[in-house]
Amino acid sequence: MARGKKIYEGKAKILYEGPEPGTIIQYFKDDATAFNAEKRDVIDGKGALNNRLSEYFMLGLNQIGVPTHFLKRLNMREQLVRSCEIIPLEIIVRNFAAGSMSKRLGIEEGTQLPRPIVEYCYKDDALGDPLVTEEHIAAFGWASQQDMDDILGLALRVNDYLSGVMYGVGIKLIDFKIEIGRVYEGDFQRLVVADEISPDSCRLWDIETGQKLDKDVFRRDLGSLTDAYAEVARRLGLIPKNNGVTKPTLIN
Ligand code: TMP
Numbered sequence: 001m002a003r004g005k006k007i008y009e010g011k012a013k014i015l016y017e018g019p020e021p022g023t024i025i026q027y028f029k030d031d032a033t034a035f036n037a038e039k040r041d042v043i044d045g046k047g048a049l050n051n052r053l054s055e056y057f058m059l060g061l062n063q064i065g066v067p068t069h070f071l072k073r074l075n076m077r078e079q080l081v082r083s084c085e086i087i088p089l090e091i092i093v094r095n096f097a098a099g100s101m102s103k104r105l106g107i108e109e110g111t112q113l114p115r116p117i118v119e120y121c122y123k124d125d126a127l128g129d130p131l132v133t134e135e136h137i138a139a140f141g142w143a144s145q146q147d148m149d150d151i152l153g154l155a156l157r158v159n160d161y162l163s164g165v166m167y168g169v170g171i172k173l174i175d176f177k178i179e180i181g182r183v184y185e186g187d188f189q190r191l192v193v194a195d196e197i198s199p200d201s202c203r204l205w206d207i208e209t210g211q212k213l214d215k216d217v218f219r220r221d222l223g224s225l226t227d228a229y230a231e232v233a234r235r236l237g238l239i240p241k242n243n244g245v246t247k248p249t250l251i252n
């Protein structure tokens with residue numbers, strides 16, 4: 001499919017104008033960054049795995065009635081999505097303490113939380129995506145009260161879906177981050193899950209062994225990132241079980 005002009009290049013993806021008005025082609029790069037891009041590398045195969053995994057999760061969400069921007073995967077690295085206005089928030093849902101929450105509150109990583117906890121960060125690389133409260137969001141007009149009610153509903157539905165899918169393949173969903181976009185349909189607007197859902201934006205631990213199968217493998221130098229992501233894809237049936245570990249072949 002013909003790509004249009006480049007619209008935006010981020011740390012892990014490039015967006016191009018799509019073939020029809022209101023569509024965008026999302027290209028998954030092999031670049032990995034952490035700690036606000038202080039640590040970076042190019043990891044052969046990461047883009048293709050995230051493209052396929054994000055397709056899988058977005059399609060599943062669409063099928064259970066959680067709206068997403070996803071339209072279809074085009075090839076190994078690209079997917080067609082609906083263009084939307086991204087709300088400048090990272091929405092984080094946590095089921096078990098880890099990462100910045102463990103550091104901030106002194107809770108041991110892996111401790112189950114009394115209930116899923118939703119946090120909001122303001123999307124601004126120069127500021128390092130700071131944690132904000134609903135007071136900041138309302139006062140600065142980043143989202144309305146109605147938006148926040150809808151965002152919370154979407155975030156918790158994504159949490160239930162992803163936790164269930166992962167549990168089914170022996171993986172614990174520790175936490176994840178999503179982004180939400182606004183799409184306009186005539187006089188109406190609605191919110192959809194946008195960006196990507198992949199092991200770049202989740203924490204995934206093997207239920208039996210606690211092995212990390214997400215971007216912490218890169219952040220903390222724990223081994224091969226593509227082996228970890230390929231293991232998630234393999235368990236979900238996106239890579240044949242008997243495929244060698246070195247070069248995963250994605251199933252169409
Ligand atoms: P944190 O513990 O570092 O705040 O991360 C919480 C979750 O959000 C974790 O699943 C990783 C994800 N995340 C992103 O997707 N992008 C980011 O820039 C950061 C900091 C975290």
Ligand code: ASP
Binds near residue numbers: 011035038
């Ligand atoms: N994606 C963010 C960055 O580059 C942070 C992270 O995922 O740890 O730097």
